[in-house]
Amino acid sequence: MTRSMFAGTDGKEIRSDRQDGGSVTPARRLFRVSSDNRRLLINEQPQKSTVFLRNPEGLGQTQREVNPMGDSTIADKNSPYWWEAAPVKPLPRQPLAKKLDVAIIGAGYAGLSAGLVLAREGRSVAAFDAMNPGEGASSRNGGITSGSIRPDYAAITRRFGEDKAIAIEAEGKLAREFLYDFIKTEGLDCDFNLVGQFKGVIGFDQYEKTARNAETLAKRLGIESYAVPYAEQRDYIGTDFYRGGMVRMDIGGLHPAKFHAELLRVSLASGLTVHSGTRVTSVEKDGSEFRVTTSAGTVRARQVLVCTDGYTDGAVPFLRRRLVPVRSRIIVTEELTPDVMARLMPKQMTVTEGRQLGFYYRPTPDGKRILLGGRDSSRAGDPDGPKLVLRKGLVNLFPELKNVRLSHTWFGNVAMHRDMLPRIFEKDGVVYATGFCGSGVVWAPWVGIHAAHKLLGHRQQAHSAFDFRPPAFIPFYNGNPWFMPAIIQGYRIQDQIAFYRASR
Ligand SMILES: Cc1cc2nc3c(=O)[nH]c(=O)nc-3n(C[C@H](O)[C@H](O)[C@H](O)COP(=O)(O)OP(=O)(O)OC[C@H]3O[C@@H](n4cnc5c(N)ncnc54)[C@H](O)[C@@H]3O)c2cc1C
Numbered sequence: 001m002t003r004s005m006f007a008g009t010d011g012k013e014i015r016s017d018r019q020d021g022g023s024v025t026p027a028r029r030l031f032r033v034s035s036d037n038r039r040l041l042i043n044e045q046p047q048k049s050t051v052f053l054r055n056p057e058g059l060g061q062t063q064r065e066v067n068p069m070g071d072s073t074i075a076d077k078n079s080p081y082w083w084e085a086a087p088v089k090p091l092p093r094q095p096l097a098k099k100l101d102v103a104i105i106g107a108g109y110a111g112l113s114a115g116l117v118l119a120r121e122g123r124s125v126a127a128f129d130a131m132n133p134g135e136g137a138s139s140r141n142g143g144i145t146s147g148s149i150r151p152d153y154a155a156i157t158r159r160f161g162e163d164k165a166i167a168i169e170a171e172g173k174l175a176r177e178f179l180y181d182f183i184k185t186e187g188l189d190c191d192f193n194l195v196g197q198f199k200g201v202i203g204f205d206q207y208e209k210t211a212r213n214a215e216t217l218a219k220r221l222g223i224e225s226y227a228v229p230y231a232e233q234r235d236y237i238g239t240d241f242y243r244g245g246m247v248r249m250d251i252g253g254l255h256p257a258k259f260h261a262e263l264l265r266v267s268l269a270s271g272l273t274v275h276s277g278t279r280v281t282s283v284e285k286d287g288s289e290f291r292v293t294t295s296a297g298t299v300r301a302r303q304v305l306v307c308t309d310g311y312t313d314g315a316v317p318f319l320r321r322r323l324v325p326v327r328s329r330i331i332v333t334e335e336l337t338p339d340v341m342a343r344l345m346p347k348q349m350t351v352t353e354g355r356q357l358g359f360y361y362r363p364t365p366d367g368k369r370i371l372l373g374g375r376d377s378s379r380a381g382d383p384d385g386p387k388l389v390l391r392k393g394l395v396n397l398f399p400e401l402k403n404v405r406l407s408h409t410w411f412g413n414v415a416m417h418r419d420m421l422p423r424i425f426e427k428d429g430v431v432y433a434t435g436f437c438g439s440g441v442v443w444a445p446w447v448g449i450h451a452a453h454k455l456l457g458h459r460q461q462a463h464s465a466f467d468f469r470p471p472a473f474i475p476f477y478n479g480n481p482w483f484m485p486a487i488i489q490g491y492r493i494q495d496q497i498a499f500y501r502a503s504r
Pocket residue numbers: 105106107108109110111128129130131132133134135136137138139140141142143144145146147278279280281307308309310311312313315328329330360373410411412413414433434436437438439440441442443444
């Protein structure tokens with residue numbers, strides 16, 4: 001059961017329970033707040049009906065909200081925009097091998113990239129995914145090839161020393177370059193465009209720091225990057241919200257679901273077996289091998305690689321206590337006119353912000369819509385509240401979009417270890433490739449491929465700054481991130497302080 005939040009005729013929010021799963025919901029009992037704010041009124045008249053349309057592939061459900069009162073600015077569809085061009089779908093059932101060289105859990109970017117390398121090295125390898133392959137974060141993301149690391153250089157230095165900080169920064173550059181080359185050499189048709197990224201700052205004090213950062217990137221890593229003062233900002237982004245920012249030209253955008261579909265295509269062609277809709281329920285050591293129990297039966301494997309990131313469940317309890325799933329949501333506008341797009345996104349760049357709870361956004365690959373993402377602090381169901389938060393953020397940036405309709409909204413899980421660094425690590429013989437902190441378009445293939453080389457014993461090719469000790473255990477945590485509201489509140493306060501310092 002999920003909860004929906006609708007705008008009532010008197011402008012107050014009305015909540016109504018909805019049961020997922022029916023084809024058409026009947027007229028529902030809606031609640032409305034009286035105009036004096038004191039009474040909860042029951043309204044038997046359906047003000048908004050929810051129609052569940054089975055999509056043509058018969059996969060899951062696409063929800064279209066139809067509001068006879070005319071307010072359909074929340075979003076037409078609660079499903080990824082990306083699935084229109086590249087729907088996620090089940091694969092034909094495959095017989096389960098009795099014995100494998102490697103069993104991979106998870107068939108997102110990380111699992112498939114690893115499987116591709118292992119299959120090409122002649123290993124018998126199968127990836128198991130509880131959902132349709134790609135239905136996790138890998139077909140739901142913003143498609144921005146950021147390859148960023150959440151803790152900044154100073155924080156990594158403080159915690160792990162300067163050598164590690166330099167190695168991680170340098171590896172980001174290599175990982176991005178690897179991805180772009182990989183897309184080209186494998187011929188992956190995924191609308192990749194190296195358009196660059198604008199990062200907006202909210203105060204002139206932040207601008208100085210950002211300008212220095214751009215200079216460091218250029219000097220130390222040879223990345224084309226430069227500061228953009230407030231006076232020139234509109235050449236890059238059609239808003240006055242920021243107080244300048246910086247541009248880096250080593251970041252672009254791709255179509256994430258097409259990228260996943262293409263990765264799946266080349267992986268299958270290379271001999272990787274992918275079992276869709278097959279959940280791994282346990283992994284047990286049995287002599288020199290592992291017994292991997294799945295919803296389709298049991299398989300013995302010499303090695304096991306875990307690539308479950310934000311969808312990690314109880315199959316591998318060690319990881320579950322060390323990885324926190326965090327919900328991220330995206331909204332997409334209806335098609336905007338070419339002159340609006342040219343005004344708001346003149347260089348078609350991807351955009352990020354200096355705020356802790358900032359937004360990321362970009363034009364869709366056809367250049368006709370704006371896609372904006374950010375945190376979704378809801379914990380259950382699919383409420384409309386977080387959509388409205390994103391919508392408000394969009395309008396704050398671009399007031400002229402006040403009345404624009406949204407076509408799609410959806411959410412997915414990103415995942416972070418306690419230190420917010422992606423990882424390749426080994427525990428009791430099982431190898432893990434996880435914790436991409438919302439930057440897995442670059443990191444998941446990179447880390448997945450390095451994990452595969454680790455399994456193959458290729459010491460040189462496996463070398464990575466992210467291959468180190470297992471992430472720390474999180475006290476009083478076993479998969480339910482009860483502490484997230486407090487953390488988000490902490491970030492909110494930090495952002496408020498930053499706004500205050502910026503005299504805004
Ligand atoms: C809304 C959103 C926006 C994002 N935007 C960006 C962006 O713009 N740029 C960027 O770089 N990154 C972004 N990310 C992050 C990026 O999508 C992820 O880091 C990346 O896709 C992770 O890939 P993965 O293969 O590790 O995991 P996933 O793609 O999440 O795959 C994990 C898979 O494991 C499977 N699984 C879990 N448990 C089991 C089990 N027991 N048995 C079998 N299968 C199991 C799941 O079904 C799932 O398919 C975003 C993520 C989200 C959710």
